Amino acid sequence: MPKGTIKHSIPSQEEIYRQKGWKIPTFFKIASTMTWIPLYLIAVILITFAMIGPIYLMRYMLENYQGLTPFPFTDVLTLGASFGLSYILFGSGLIIFGPALKWTLGIFSHQKEGEYPFLSPVAGYWSVVNGVILFNRNLFLEITRTTFLIVLFYRLMGMKIGKGTLINSTFLHDPDLITIGKYVTIGGDVMILGHVGERGVLKLKHVTIGDKVDIGQSALIMPGCVLGDGCIIGAHSIVTKDTHIRPYEIWAGVPARKIGDVRPPTH
Numbered sequence: 001m002p003k004g005t006i007k008h009s010i011p012s013q014e015e016i017y018r019q020k021g022w023k024i025p026t027f028f029k030i031a032s033t034m035t036w037i038p039l040y041l042i043a044v045i046l047i048t049f050a051m052i053g054p055i056y057l058m059r060y061m062l063e064n065y066q067g068l069t070p071f072p073f074t075d076v077l078t079l080g081a082s083f084g085l086s087y088i089l090f091g092s093g094l095i096i097f098g099p100a101l102k103w104t105l106g107i108f109s110h111q112k113e114g115e116y117p118f119l120s121p122v123a124g125y126w127s128v129v130n131g132v133i134l135f136n137r138n139l140f141l142e143i144t145r146t147t148f149l150i151v152l153f154y155r156l157m158g159m160k161i162g163k164g165t166l167i168n169s170t171f172l173h174d175p176d177l178i179t180i181g182k183y184v185t186i187g188g189d190v191m192i193l194g195h196v197g198e199r200g201v202l203k204l205k206h207v208t209i210g211d212k213v214d215i216g217q218s219a220l221i222m223p224g225c226v227l228g229d230g231c232i233i234g235a236h237s238i239v240t241k242d243t244h245i246r247p248y249e250i251w252a253g254v255p256a257r258k259i260g261d262v263r264p265p266t267h
Contacts, residue, residue, distance in 0.1 A: 091140030
């Protein structure tokens with residue numbers, strides 16, 4: 001180490017917890033391993049009910065060797081359509097019952113700005129909320145991009161979204177902490193986070209996006225950011241924590257920096 005250099009030690013998770021006076025009860029350590037159980041139960045129940053129609057149709061066709069119609073190809077198409085409709089029914093159920101689970105658990109916990117240990121009621125609630133989003137993304141939400149269904153889902157999850165907003169991404173997390181204005185365009189695979197995890201500490205902070213903002217493909221918006229009306233975020237840019245962007249500015253890069261201005265409307 002060069003002479004005169006000051007060595008800074010990075011506190012461990014245990015030291016951080018001790019400084020903040022946090023103690024993790026054994027109950028939370030056990031409960032943290034079971035946060036996904038409600039999500040699996042919802043998925044199993046919805047799949048079971050969604051498959052009732054196709055299963056009964058298949059059983060009828062097997063018991064009646066003549067089939068539904070004199071034409072086997074038509075029977076195959078009918079059976080395939082029934083599976084497709086069942087998938088749509090399953091996905092619609094996820095969009096409704098996922099948020100219902102979130103609001104039910106919200107009676108016992110909350111998701112608001114602050115710092116919390118990973119093993120705590122707030123962190124457990126946060127885990128389930130983002131687990132609901134992950135389940136929907138992997139099982140159905142991806143095919144709803146740019147439609148009213150994805151906007152409906154995020155609104156049901158607690159996100160404030162203005163009219164005319166287009167969402168082409170399923171990577172919007174922490175819905176209670178995100179406010180999106182009117183006529184916003186969120187490009188493909190944009191990620192918006194209201195949380196970071198740093199050395200065992202869960203940090204939650206609001207993200208506010210103004211009206212008529214354009215966010216380019218695969219950009220990342222970090223917690224604490226404020227994007228003013230009419231601003232533009234370039235594709236693949238990273239807007240770092242607590243960045244405040246003024247209205248009608250253009251930002252791009254890693255990390256994002258101001259590269260220009262948008263001419264504001266004259267009326």
